[in-house]
Each structure stands twice: as structure tokens, then as C-alpha cells.
Amino acid sequence: MGAYIADVIWGRYVTIVLFSVVYLIGLIVCGLAVLPDLLPQRSLIFFISLCGLVALGAGGIKPNVVVLGADQFHSRDDSIQKGSFFRWFYWTINLGSAFSFAVLANIATDPPSFITSKCAIPFVFAVICAVFALGLIVFVCGRKRYQRIPPAGSVVTRFFRMFVASGAQSFDGLMVVVCSALLLPGMALTVSSYMTHGSTSRILSTCGIGLIAVCVLLLMIFSRSTKWLRIARESLGGRFAGHEVTVMVDVVQLFPFFCFMVVFWAIYGQMQTNFVMQGCQLDARIGDGNYLLNASSLSVIDAFVILLLIPLFEKFLFPRLATHGIQFTTLQKIGVGFFFSALAMVAAGYVEVQRKHHNLIEYTPNAMPAQDKRIHYSGKNGESCQDEWCCNPNHFTGNTVINCSAALIEYGCHCIQVESKSYLTGCTQQPVAEMSIWYQSSQYVLIGISEIFTSTSSYELFYNHIPDTIKSVCQSLNLVTMGLGFMITGGMNSVLSFWISDNLNAGKLENIFFLLSGIMVVNLLGFVQVSRTFSFEREHEDEHQSHSHISQQPKYPIVSPKRIVNVTPGKAIDIQHVTNHEHPDSPYTQDVDVSPHFISGYTRTPESSPSPRGNDVVKL
Numbered sequence: 001m002g003a004y005i006a007d008v009i010w011g012r013y014v015t016i017v018l019f020s021v022v023y024l025i026g027l028i029v030c031g032l033a034v035l036p037d038l039l040p041q042r043s044l045i046f047f048i049s050l051c052g053l054v055a056l057g058a059g060g061i062k063p064n065v066v067v068l069g070a071d072q073f074h075s076r077d078d079s080i081q082k083g084s085f086f087r088w089f090y091w092t093i094n095l096g097s098a099f100s101f102a103v104l105a106n107i108a109t110d111p112p113s114f115i116t117s118k119c120a121i122p123f124v125f126a127v128i129c130a131v132f133a134l135g136l137i138v139f140v141c142g143r144k145r146y147q148r149i150p151p152a153g154s155v156v157t158r159f160f161r162m163f164v165a166s167g168a169q170s171f172d173g174l175m176v177v178v179c180s181a182l183l184l185p186g187m188a189l190t191v192s193s194y195m196t197h198g199s200t201s202r203i204l205s206t207c208g209i210g211l212i213a214v215c216v217l218l219l220m221i222f223s224r225s226t227k228w229l230r231i232a233r234e235s236l237g238g239r240f241a242g243h244e245v246t247v248m249v250d251v252v253q254l255f256p257f258f259c260f261m262v263v264f265w266a267i268y269g270q271m272q273t274n275f276v277m278q279g280c281q282l283d284a285r286i287g288d289g290n291y292l293l294n295a296s297s298l299s300v301i302d303a304f305v306i307l308l309l310i311p312l313f314e315k316f317l318f319p320r321l322a323t324h325g326i327q328f329t330t331l332q333k334i335g336v337g338f339f340f341s342a343l344a345m346v347a348a349g350y351v352e353v354q355r356k357h358h359n360l361i362e363y364t365p366n367a368m369p370a371q372d373k374r375i376h377y378s379g380k381n382g383e384s385c386q387d388e389w390c391c392n393p394n395h396f397t398g399n400t401v402i403n404c405s406a407a408l409i410e411y412g413c414h415c416i417q418v419e420s421k422s423y424l425t426g427c428t429q430q431p432v433a434e435m436s437i438w439y440q441s442s443q444y445v446l447i448g449i450s451e452i453f454t455s456t457s458s459y460e461l462f463y464n465h466i467p468d469t470i471k472s473v474c475q476s477l478n479l480v481t482m483g484l485g486f487m488i489t490g491g492m493n494s495v496l497s498f499w500i501s502d503n504l505n506a507g508k509l510e511n512i513f514f515l516l517s518g519i520m521v522v523n524l525l526g527f528v529q530v531s532r533t534f535s536f537e538r539e540h541e542d543e544h545q546s547h548s549h550i551s552q553q554p555k556y557p558i559v560s561p562k563r564i565v566n567v568t569p570g571k572a573i574d575i576q577h578v579t580n581h582e583h584p585d586s587p588y589t590q591d592v593d594v595s596p597h598f599i600s601g602y603t604r605t606p607e608s609s610p611s612p613r614g615n616d617v618v619k620l
Contacts, residue, residue: 002060003476011151012068012472013143015060020136023057026050027132031125036118063476070463072147083330084314086459087452091310098303104128105297149468159470162240162248166232173228176252179215183484186211190487193494202494209491212484216259223255224530247467251474256530257461258481260338263523264454265485266492267341267516270348271299271447273489274500274509275440278352281430281504282437283361293437301441305448313452330461331531337454338524344446345517351439352510358433430503492516 006015026049033039033046066089073082104124111120167177189208193201226249233245279295286293321327328336458478466474492512493500501507 003063003472005060006064006067006151006472007470008151008157011148012064012071013146013148015472016064016068017136017140019057019060019064020132020139021057022053023061024129024132024136026053026055026057027125027129029053031122031129034121034125062479063472066459067463067471067475068146068148070459071149082464083457083460086463087310087314087456089459090451090456091307094303094306098300098307101297101300101303109294158244159247159251162232162244163252165239166229166245166248169232170228172222172225175218175222176228176255179218179222180255182211182215186215187484187487190491194490202497205491205494209488209495212262212488212491216262216484220256220259220526220530223252223259224533226253247470250465250467251470253534254462254465254474256534257334257458257527258477260334260523260527260530261454261458261478261481262484262488263520264338264341264450265482266488267345267485267520268447268451268482269486269489270345270513270516271302271444272296273493274512275299275348275443277500277504278348278355278509279437279440281432282355282435282440283432284437295437298437298440298444301444302448302451305445306451309449309452310456330457330464331527331534333453333457334461335524335527335531337450337452337457338520338527340446340450340453342517342520342524344443344450345513345520347446348440348443349510349513349517351443352504352513354439355433355435356505358435360431361434431505 002015002019006012010018029049030046033042033049039045066086069085069089070082073085104127107115108121108124111117111123115123164177167173186208189204189211191208193203193205193208196204229245229248229252232240232248233242275298276296279298282295284293284295285291318328459475462474462478463471496512496515499508499511
């Protein structure tokens with residue numbers, strides 16, 4: 001909704017400011033709701049503010065802020081700087097993520113001595129509100145410096161009407177329109193499965209994930225061809241103007257890449273789900289064993305990898321490769337990221353196989369450190385158990401109040417009875433293998449590298465090749481791919497629950513990792529095939545079009561010049577008047593995107609001259 005409002009009504013800057021205020025109000029209400037005994041119905045208020053105000057604010061900020069930042073660069077001349085901006089933008093996102101995981105999460109779960117346990121979470125929300133408010137103030141202070149593209153009015157609305165009307169005219173178009181629409185019920189079914197249990201949850205998730213997977217696959221196939229859109233031109237007997245059809249073609253030809261990104265985000269989502277379950281049955285003890293590392297906190301490795309490597313790539317790797325004539329295109333970077341994500345799944349599967357081959361850690365009661373006072377074991381008559389009671393099935397009648405993701409354990413050692421032996425257990429209260437949790441680092445590192453190539457380049461792809469009038473909407477579609485990927489992650493765990501058990505030693509979690517790796521390999525092969533036939537060609541038959549992109553041999557031949565001017569390929573040159581001596585009726589009077597593959601030169605006549613003189617020609 002925020003993207004639509006920005007492109008149609010308010011523009012990006014105003015939309016970001018207003019939705020940021022909503023977001024900030026939501027954070028403040030959440031902070032007040034977690035204060036003890038301050039508000040009635042605290043849980044309900046917290047839920048409404050988090051899923052209502054905060055979610056609404058995020059929906060207005062995320063698709064617009066990256067687009068507004070990129071708008072500050074000229075669409076032609078600053079293409080390299082713009083690509084760098086997308087990477088640094090992603091770097092700042094992970095800077096905030098790393099701060100949240102490494103600092104705020106620890107304060108909330110294990111507060112320092114000067115903060116009481118009751119005030120820890122409210123203190124964290126206070127910090128978040130203060131930082132966000134400061135960021136909003138800084139953003140508003142720079143308002144006079146921003147280059148703002150005005151909203152397009154009814155262009156976006158007309159685009160969707162044309163999309164549906166054109167799709168109804170052919171089978172390919174109908175499949176694209178129908179599959180795009182069916183993604184919504186697929187998402188609804190998947191989300192509903194999270195709120196149910198047992199067979200109902202499995203049925204809903206199977207239907208939802210199946211519908212999403214089928215629609216994504218069909219969109220990959222049928223959106224490759226845009227002939228059903230091109231024949232909608234008035235010049236070909238259609239109903240729409242040429243420049244309007246061009247906008248639709250620019251967007252629809254990127255649909256296959258939206259679909260390829262869904263698989264990538266499904267792999268990325270493993271960090272918050274299956275990686276954590278795997279880590280809970282790895283040895284997470286640190287030092288002398290008096291501290292247990294929270295398995296979910298290892299995702300900070302991903303953030304630190306991005307914080308470290310993006311500057312190295314920007315300052316050393318990419319410039320060094322450029323000096324040797326090696327420059328990755330946007331699509332090539334995305335493909336490299338896909339490759340690393342597949343490797344990450346192979347690494348995760350390998351770690352899981354090795355974990356099962358390691359012995360379990362046996363527990364000796366006398367060597368067990370004192371339990372944290374916040375952790376209690378329910379024994380006979382509800383009294384607190386001693387350490388020895390924990391390992392005695394005759395006395396141990398209840399469950400520990402332990403949650404891995406909440407990091408409630410300071411020492412983390414507790415035990416269960418297995419085959420007359422006591423074993424150290426992790427956050428899921430299942431036996432822990434004699435294999436360090438740090439072996440998971442490789443899969444987190446590979447995910448981080450894949451993000452640098454794929455996620456940042458997706459911003460670039462869905463910005464550079466989309467008309468200004470609909471850029472925010474397309475960035476919101478890019479975010480939708482992330483949501484679809486996360487839904488697939490959760491749905492797969494429900495559908496393939498026979499591979500996942502409470503005790504992973506009795507399951508086949510590695511099969512899920514290897515399956516995702518295989519899916520990504522197939523996804524990568526399809527991506528390469530589509531990329532080979534993909535062209536950023538934009539047809540410009542309508543005189544109202546503001547830019548001309550020459551992607552084929554010009555209609556008229558180019559004449560040899562008197563003087564040669566060297567320019568950088570891919571740079572835009574502002575041509576005021578271009579005259580072809582042999583064909584004077586072929587003026588090129590707009591910005592031309594110079595391509596070494598298709599343009600050998602042009603003749604330029606200054607605007608003040610009525611006849612050709614001092615002709616300059618670009619030599620590529």
C-alpha cells in the first residue's frame with residue numbers, strides 16, 4: 001500500500017515521513033505495553049500496535065526509502081555509483097541488525113546489573129524509539145537536498161487495468177494474470193496454517209505452499225514472453241498507446257526474476273528456523289561450560305560477514321577486477337549469489353550428517369554448575385528440584401521453563417534420562433552432540449556472501465529497468481518475494497514434518513537442506529537460461545517517451561566523422577541535435593544509452609547551427 005500511495009498520490013518523501021511517524025507511534029505503544037502494570041490488556045495492545053501500526057509503517061517505508069535514495073543518482077551517468085549505493089544501503093541494514101542481535105537482544109534477556117529484569121525489555125524499546133526518532137529527524141533535515149520525482153497520479157492504476165485487460169486477450173497473458181492473482185490465496189492459506197495445529201495445519205500449509213509453488217513455476221514459464229502485451233499497441237490494432245505498453249513490458253519481463261528470488265529467500269529463511277533447531281543439538285558451551293550460547297544468536301555471523309565484506313568488495317575486489325577488464329553485470333551478481341546459497345545448504349546438510357555421527361555429551365551431576373536462579377525444575381508437590389532430581393525420572397515430573405530463542409539460560413546445563421544414562425541437553429531439551437556449534441559458521445558465512453551478491457543486486461535490477469512512475473511498486477514486489485520465500489520455509493517444515501522430529505537424531509533434517517540445495521541448482525539453471533534470452537530492450541514507438549534506448553542497429557546508417565571523441569561505454573550523452581547527412585529525416589534528439597555492441601557512432605550538430613559543422617562521433 002505504501003508503494004502505491006507513493007507512486008500515485010504523495011510521492012516518496014512525504015510517504016516515508018508520514019509512515020515513519022506511524023511506525024514510531026507503534027514502537028512507543030509497544031514499549032508502554034511491556035511496562036509492568038501500566039496498561040490494561042497489555043498483550044492485546046502490544047499485538048495490535050506491533051502487527052498494526054509497526055507493520056503498517058514498515059510497509060510504507062521499506063519499498064520507498066531505497067528508491068528515494070537511488071533517485072538521487074542520474075539514471076544514466078551514475079549507474080556505477082548507484083550500484084554502490086544499493087550495497088551500502090544493505091550494509092546499513094545489517095549494521096542495525098548486528099546491533100540488535102549483539103546488544104539489544106542480550107540486554108533484553110540478560111540485563112546488566114543497573115537494569116532490573118522487569119525493566120530490561122522496556123529499556124530496549126526506549127532505545128529503539130530514540131534511535132528511530134533521531135534517524136527520522138536527520139532524514140527530515142535533509143529534505144531540501146533531495147531530488148524528488150512527483151507522483152504519477154493515475155498511471156499506476158491504469159497500469160493494472162491494462163495488465164488485466166491485455167492478459168485476457170491470450171492464453172499466455174491469462175496465465176500470468178491468473179497466477180499473479182492466485183498468489184494471494186496461497187499466502188492466506190499458508191499464514192492460516194501457522195494459527196492451527198495437527199492435521200488441519202498440515203492440510204492448510206500443503207495447499208498454500210502447493211498453490212504458491214505452482215503459481216511461481218507457471219509465472220517463470222509464461223512471463224518470459226511479452227508478445228501478448230506488445231500486440232496491445234494501438235499501432236497494432238490494440239487498445240493502448242505505445243508508451244503505456246512499454247511500461248507494462250518493462251515490468252512483466254522482470255516477473256521471472258521475481259520468481260527466481262523466491263527460492264533464494266526460502267533458503268535465507270533457514271537461518272531463523274532449521275539452523276536454530278540444528279544449533280540447539282550442538283555443543284553450545286563456551287569456555288569452562290558455565291555459559292550456553294543461544295543458537296539463534298549465530299545469525300549475527302551473517303550480519304558481521306556483510307559488514308566486513310561489502311567494504312572489502314567495494315574498495316578492493318570490484319575495483320581490482322575492473323582493472324583486469326572483469327565487471328559483473330547485475331544478473332551475473334545475482335547468479336553468483338544463487339550459487340553461494342546452494343553451497344550454504346550443502347554445508348548445512350554436511351554439518352547435520354556429521355552431528356549425527358558424533359557421540360552425545362554425557363552428564364555428570366557432580367560436575368554440573370549451579371543453575372541460574374531464573375530456571376526452575378518442577379518436582380514433587382511443585383517444589384524446586386535439585387540438580388540430582390533433574391536426572392532422576394522418579395522425581396522429575398514436570399518440564400523446564402526454557403525457551404531457546406528467548407535465551408533464558410545463563411548456564412544452560414540440564415539433563416534427561418536416555419538409556420539409563422544422563423546426557424547434556426540443549427535449548428530444545430534434546431541430547432547434545434559432542435560437536436561445537438561453531439561448525440555452523442560456514443553456512444552462515446555462505447548465506448552472508450550470497451546476500452551481498454543477490455539481495456543488493458535485486459534492488460538494482462528492479463530499479464534500473466523500471467519506469468520512474470512505478471519504481472516503488474516494483475520494489476514492493478521485490479519485498480513480496482521475501483515474504484513468499486519465508487512462507488515456503490515454514491510450509492516446507494510442516495509438509496515435510498516426517499523429516500523433522502523433536503529429537504533431530506531421529507529425523508532427517510539434512511534431507512531438507514539437500515533438497516533446497518537441489519532446488520536452487522535447478523533455479524540457477526533456469527535463471528541462466530532466462531538471463532541469456534533476456535534483453536533490457538525497451539520499445540519506443542511513442543513520441544511521448546522521454547528516453548530512447550537503442551538496442552538494435554539504427555534504422556539509418558551512420559556517417560563517418562571528421563573528429564573522434566572517446567567516451568565510456570554505457571554512459572549517456574546529452575544529444576541536442578543529431579543529423580545524418582545521408583538521411584536528414586533521422587534526427588536523434590534525445591538521450592542515447594551508448595552500447596558498444598550496437599552503436600558505432602553518431603554525428604552531432606550544435607543546436608545553434610542550422611547546418612552540420614564540427615561533427616563529433618563517438619568511437620566505442
